[in-house]
Amino acid sequence: MNRILRSFDYFDAIAAExxxxxIKQASLLLDFDLLDERQHESLAETLTTQFRYLTVSTSYTKSKRYGFDLSHYNENEIKTRVRDKRFWKSQIRKRSKELLSELERCIGLVSNRRAKYCGDLTYGRFRESEQKSNEFLERHFIQSLDGExxxxxxxSEHNTTNKQILFYEWITRVKGFDELAERxxxxxxxxxxxxxxxxHATHSRSGSLNQKYDGQTVRECQRHLNTVWxxxxxxxxxxNVNIYGMRVVEPHHDGTPHWHLIVHCEEPELKQVKRIIKHYALQESPNERGALERRVDxxxxxxxxxxxxxxxxxxxxKNMIGLDSEGEGCRRxxxxxxxxARAWASAHSIRQFQQFGGASVTVYRELRRLRDETLDPLIEPARLAADASNWATYCEAVGGVSVSSRTQTIKPYYEQSESFNRSTGEIIEAGQSENVNRYxxxxxxxxxxxxYAGKVRKTRTKLWTIIASPPQSDASPPARAACRGNGGHLGLV
Structure with missing residues (x-):
């Protein structure tokens, strides 16, 4: 550091130090460095020891002071989880990657002039995590009781974990909603x-730090947009105005989120919907320069x-698979x-794609698992539509354009799964006291x-267990491509 600071005058050196x-202080928790993955194990052990005998209310308070949000767990869940080292390790990893991304954003390392959407370290960790996930998938199998x-x-290559398949499904649903709107x-x-x-942390053109930026995190920015919506x-x-459509969340150049929504509604209600959206979008800092032009479009x-x-x-x-070539009205x-963009969403636990209104996608996916004709007039039209990837006809078959998850004629059926004792080979039936999770x-x-109509049709009947094979690879993750300069080829907004 002294070598770097030598080129600055005395006062600049003190300010830099x-x-x-x-920055170092911001990454410390109980004298452990959250950004150092080698210290996560020891920190998890320390937290497990600290929380072992605390009351639930004290656990909530102390975890919040340490920067962990456990408010979505109930009292019984908190009691078991804060005494489990694996739980703390997952919380620490989550907090670590978010903190790293926020530090890179706050000090100006995420911008048009540096690295778009996320910093180099965040990107590197994301790629490493993806490689570990791929290696886990390659090393593990599921096996049924009959040996399959x-x-x-x-x-993973044949479900929505595959981004290409997820993209096709989303296009199918967007197109289906458009067909419904046209009908x-x-x-x-x-x-x-x-x-x-x-x-916003930095300016778009210059990449310099925004003097108006007050330190809002990406998660706080996302919470603001969620509140507006x-x-x-x-x-x-x-x-009593019904809308339906899709939402995509993506980052600005500096990692600040913004939303794109396709909204469908009845023609006479369009102006009312616009007025309501604009009203709530401008509730925060309505007199800010450029708010009327840029806050909502x-x-x-x-x-x-x-x-x-x-x-x-x-x-x-842009947020799933990338675009290999330029299309009409669309940059490469x-x-x-x-x-x-995916690394950014992962670091901040942001759900990028969401449907609002319309029929359940869970039912749609379960119907597609039924390959053979059902001979049931209550379910067959919806099954045929789902099997043909016809989202519009599927929506009509389960209740129409204004259907909701509560009113549609076909709903998901939930049931506790059986489990499998690997040591004894015994099947533990659903509902038995031994059928429990690790907590x-x-x-x-x-x-x-x-x-549907008081009936249940099972789509998942086999009991599977995960088995492992020897490790396949120990390759290092690929390095991040160069992204310095003006960032002109990285796309997005």
Whole structure:
């Protein structure tokens, strides 16, 4: 550090040392460095010892002071989890990657001029984590009681864990909603919601630190947008206005989130929906310079020019699979840029893609597991539509365009799974007291099939267990591609 500081004058050197000291202090917890993965094991042991005999209320308070949010666990869940070292290790890893990403963002290492969407260290950790996950999938199999064995890697390549398959499913759903809107004469628009200026860490053009930035984290920015949207939905519900569509969350160049939404509603209610969205989007700092122009933006979809799928497709592609070549109205986005956006979402635990309104995607996926004709008129039309990837007809078959998860005619059926004792080979039936998770709690119910008209049709009947094979690889993760300079080839916004 002294060699680096030698080129600065005395006062600059003192300021730099204080700055580095403050960064170091921010990463310390109980004298352990959260950013040093080698210390996570020892920190987890220390936290386990500290929390072992604490009351529930004290555990809540102390964990919050240490920076862990455990508010979504109930009292019984807290008692068992704070005494488990594996639980603390997962919490520490989560906190560590978020802290690292926030530090890179706050000191100006995430911008158009540096590294877009996330810093180099965050990206490197994400790639390393992906490689470990892939190696785990390659080394493990699921095996049924009758001896059938399938690789977890093969399974992941044929479900929505595969980003290409997830992209196709989303395009199917976006296109299906657009078909429904066209059938019923509904209006469609694209809405972009952004955060106030004080939530942005750096300027877009220069990449310099934003003097108005008040230290809001990415999670706090996302919470702000979520609050705006919850208020919009609540107001629309009070006014009996039904909307449906899709939402994509992506980062600005400096990692601050913004939303793109495709919204469908009845034509006479379009102006009312716009007014409500604008009202709540501008509740925070409404007089800020540029707020009226940039905080919320509406684009009415003209189907003569393109469907809503064509409007949202590039945002889905940019955050899932990347774009290999330029298309009409769409810049080229490298897979590297897409990986940076995914690393950003992973670091801050952000759900990037979400549907609002319309029929259940869980039911849609379970119907697609039924390959043979059911001979049941209550379920067969929906099964045929799902099997043909016809989202619009599927929605109509389970209740129509305004259907919700509570009112649709076919619902997911949940049931506690059986489990398998590996040491004895004994099957532990659902509901038995021995059928518990590692915290001694009854295992959660999982989707087992479909429920409709008082009937149940099982879609998952086999009992599987995971088995491991010897390690396959110890390769190092690939290095991050160069992203210095003006960032002109990294795409997004």
């Amino acid at each position: 204080n700055f580095l000291r403050s 064995r399938v690789s977890l890697k093969e399974i 019923y004469g509904h209006a469609s628009m694209m809405v972009t919601l952004t955060c106030p200026a004080y939530m 919850r208020r919009v939905r609540a107001k629309l519900k009070r006014d 509406f684009i009415d979809i003209d189907r003569a020019k393109g469907s809503s799928a064509s409007y949202l497709a590039k945002y889905l592609a 986005v490298s897979r590297h840029a897409t990986d940076c 001694g709690e009854p295992k959660s119910k999982v989707v087992k099939g479909l429920a």
